[in-house]
C-alpha cells in the first residue's frame with residue numbers, strides 16, 4: 001500500500017475511469033488526434049499498474065462508447081488497431097501480474113477477430129486473483145439496460161418470473177456487471193463533467209472526481225490525488241453522517 005495515501009483503509013474497492021481528452025491533448029500539440037490515442041494507451045498502462053499497486057480490486061475503463069461510432073471511420077479504425085495491439089502486447093504481462101480481464105459492451109457489432117481476442121483474454125486470465133480490469137468496449141449504459149429489460153421480459157413471457165417479482169436485484173443481475181460491485185469512485189479526465197452513457201445504473205451512489213488533466217497525462221499522482229479526495233468524502237447512501245446518529 002502506498003504511503004502517499006492518508007487513509008489507505010479508505011482505498012476504493014472499485015474505480016471507474018472515463019478516459020477523456022486524447023484529441024485535445026493532441027491538438028494542443030498540433031498533432032493528429034490519433035497521436036493522443038497512442039499516448040492514451042501509455043497512460044492506461046500507468047493507470048493499471050498504479051491501481052493494482054494501490055490495492056484497488058476493480059478498475060473499469062471506458063475505452064469505446066456505443067456513440068463513438070459517429071466519429072470518422074479513420075479514427076475508429078485507429079482505435080480498434082490500438083485495442084488489438086494493446087491486447088496482443090499487454091495480455092501476457094497483465095496475466096503474469098495476476099490481473100483478471102473482463103470486457104463489457106455489445107459484441108455482436110464487432111469484427112470476429114476482435115471478439116476472438118476478447119474471449120482469449122477473458123479465458124486466459126479468468127482464474128487470476130489480483131485486480132480485475134473491466135474494459136468497457138462498444139459499451140453504452142442505456143443499451144445495456146434495454147437488453148436487460150428484454151431478457152427479463154423473455155423470462156416473464158416464459159412464465160419463469162412474475163412481473164411483481166421484478167425488483168432492483170433482478171435488474172442488477174441481468175446487466176453485464178452482475179458479478180462486479182458498483183464503482184466507489186468515478187474519475188473523468190479533461191474537465192468534462194458528464195457520464196456520457198457510462199454505468200448509469202451502477203453509479204447511483206458513486207463518488208465523482210473530475211480532473212482537468214487530459215487522459216494522456218494521467219499518472220499515479222493524479223490517481224492518488226483522486227483517491228485522497230474520495231477518502232475525504234462523506235458517503236451517506238441516503239442515511240445520516242455517522243456522527244449525527
Ligand code: IPE
Nearest residue numbers: 019020021022023024025063
Ligand atoms: C477519449 O478521448 C478517447 C475516446 C473517446 C475513445 P477523446 O477522443 O474523446 O478526446 P477529446 O475529448 O476529443 O479531447
Ligand code: IPE
Nearest residue numbers: 018019020062063064065196
Ligand atoms: C466518453 O467520451 C467515451 C469514452 C471515454 C470512451 P466522449 O469523448 O465520447 O464523450 P462526449 O462525447 O464528450 O460526451
Ligand code: MG
Nearest residue numbers: 020021022023
Ligand atoms: Mg472526448
